[in-house]
Amino acid sequence: MTDRRPLLFTLAGIVATLVYFGAAEFIAGAFSAASAPLLILGQTIIPLVPTAMIKAAISVFGTNDKLALVITLVIVGAVLGGVIGRIGLNRRTLSFVLLIGLGILPVVLLLSTGGTILDSIPALGGVALGCGAYMGLIRLGEGAQAPAGRSTRSDQRIGADQSLATDQRLGTDRRAFFGLAAGLSAVGVAAIAAGQSASILARNAAGAVTKLVLPPPATSAPEIPAGADLGIDGLAPIMTDNEDFYRIDTALIPPAVDASSWSLRIHGMVDEEVTITMAELLDLPLEEHRVSLTCVSNEVGGDLVGNATWLGYPVRELLKRAAPTSDADMVLSTSDDGFTASTPLEVLTDDRASLLAVGMNGEPLPRDHGFPARLVVPGLYGFVSATKWVTELEVTRFSDKDAYWTKRGWATHGPILVASRVDVPRAGVHVSPNEDGQIVTAGMAWAQHVGIAEVRVRIDTGDWHTADLSEELNTDTWRQWRCAFDDLEPGTHTVTVRAVDEDGNVQISERRPAIPGSATGLHERQFVVD
Known part of the structure; x- marks a missing residue:
């Protein structure tokens, strides 16, 4: 009889x-x-992850990178x-020693x-229940496997009338094992999901409770x-709703900061x-200032x-x-x-709208976006400027201090480069000319x-055409563009923008x-003209 105990013990673990x-x-x-x-575990691992892996995770998962990390941790565990x-x-x-060790590592x-x-009670409770599940499953697993041994012809004659009963017992034990294993796995996964959902609900509730009553702006x-x-x-709207605004940071769960x-x-x-x-x-x-923010990880x-x-209030x-000394930069x-984050001192002291912000789109900052206060700095990527939940500003020198990402080989200054993208048509869609044949x-x-100043668009390898631009809010925000083409032949085409x-x-x-x-290159999309 095949020895299934290795499989059963592995499943039990x-x-x-x-x-x-889950527990x-x-x-x-x-x-x-x-x-x-x-x-x-996640907060411990994030600072240790190589830059290339962080870049790949953000590229693949975008704002779902933290959910992907949680799922990966569960799978690895x-x-x-x-x-x-x-x-x-x-x-x-x-x-048992290894299981307990794995469980108390977070402790x-x-x-x-x-x-x-x-704070250790959740992990210790999980260890106890996990070890209990393992013990119960391996007992069932051992009962579901007939002992191997050498049998004589006499044994076979004597046992012939018992074989059916033995097979039935083993089958019952195996079914009990797999049934219990499936049930416990389902409960564990459901409890993990419930725990994550509870964290999100608690976070949102905390954000609602701690919202500030903002004064009207002195300058609107x-x-x-x-x-x-x-x-x-x-086409993306010119203003981004708070719930649609991208979130990229190193916190698995945003800090709950008491504004008072x-x-x-x-x-x-x-x-x-x-x-x-x-x-x-x-x-x-x-x-009040309108400012677009961009993540350096944006492809x-x-x-x-x-x-x-x-x-907010001007950082300058x-x-x-505080009166920074002349040799600070x-x-x-x-x-x-x-x-x-490391921000050039000159950027925070010139005439741009660098803010210690407390409000976003007419509301107090959402917790995900830095409640109760964060930095907003036009012209720099977020990793060197847009610190959320900010509590300290240390005036220093680039030669003396390294920021979180600088230590990992990223740039120190991070000026935003000119960029553009195609939103319409969507990639791979079939489109027909409008009523004007365009x-x-x-x-x-x-x-x-x-x-x-200008946006240029071309179809396939043709000439560049100047696009129509929306009215500018200010130089710190993005702009929409539109470019119509006549007489495109049916078939697949590529639109490129710069x-x-x-x-x-x-x-x-x-x-x-x-x-x-920063990523560079021209964005292009293929579409099909019917």
Whole structure:
């Protein structure tokens, strides 16, 4: 009879791991999301992941990169659980020690970063239930496998009338094993999903409870001109809703920062250290500015870019209070979760709308986007400027301090390059000429803090045509473009776009990856004319 115990023990280890994660995530809902093992492991792993893997993850998963990490952790944990379960076939005690060690690893990590024993309860509860599931399954697994041995002809005659009963018993035990394994796996996966959902709900509830009542701006942004949005179906709106605004950061779960106790400290190479509370910040004459933000990980034609109306106080005014010394050239901003970004001091002290922002599109900052305060800096990619949940500004020098991504080989300054993309037609769609006999192409272009001067479009390898541009909000925001073509032959065509900024810089056509400084190349799409 085939020995199925290796398979059964492996499955027992996998199921035990799923039970562990599920139970721990579910229990964490009664404590805090920060005590969930998946969060602890994820936050530990993110800083250790090579840049190339981070780039690939963002490229493939976009704003779902954190969900992908959670799923990957569960899969890797299940694989390790399977290996440990297989070890238990011959070394039962060792398998239990390894399972317990795997389960308490998040506890060790948590305690090493300032966590408490109370915070360890979810992981410890998961360990207990996971080991209990493993013990129960291996007992069933052993019962589902007939012992191997040498039988004589006499044994065979004596056992002939018992073989049917033995097969029935073994079959019943195997069915019990697989039924229990399937049931526990389903419960574990459901508990993981429930725990993740509870974290999201708790995060949203916390964001709603802690919302600020924002004062009216002392300086309001100008009205949006009617011609700023071309009104073409499939074209991104000129203003991005908060819920649609991209989110890329290093936090698996955004920090829950209490606005009433929040403060910003400005220190380092300054004549006078400054600390400002939220109450003090809201009493200042706040300004409204429309600024587009762009992620350096945005691929050519990607959607990691958005435009919002921000409410805040000019950073240059806060730095003026601190009086940076003449030899300083960088501001190292620090987030509540420990993330840091390096921003050139001159960018934060010139006349651009660099803000310590508290509002986004007429509302307090959503928690995902930095509540209660974040930096918004026109003209720089977010990884060197747009620190969320900001708590510190250290005036220093690039030669003296490295930021989070700088340590990983990314650029230090991150100026935004001129870029454009095609939104209409969508890739691969069939289109027909409009009532004027034209095929309309449209998209977005941006060159923050410089402004878009011109957009050029071509079909296949034909001549470049100058597109019509929407009215400009300001040089810190993106613009829509539209270009119509007559008499396109039926069949497959490729539309390509390139932009030119107000300084005369033409969008770089050479393809290069986003890391370390920015992706370059011209965006193109294929479509079919019927």
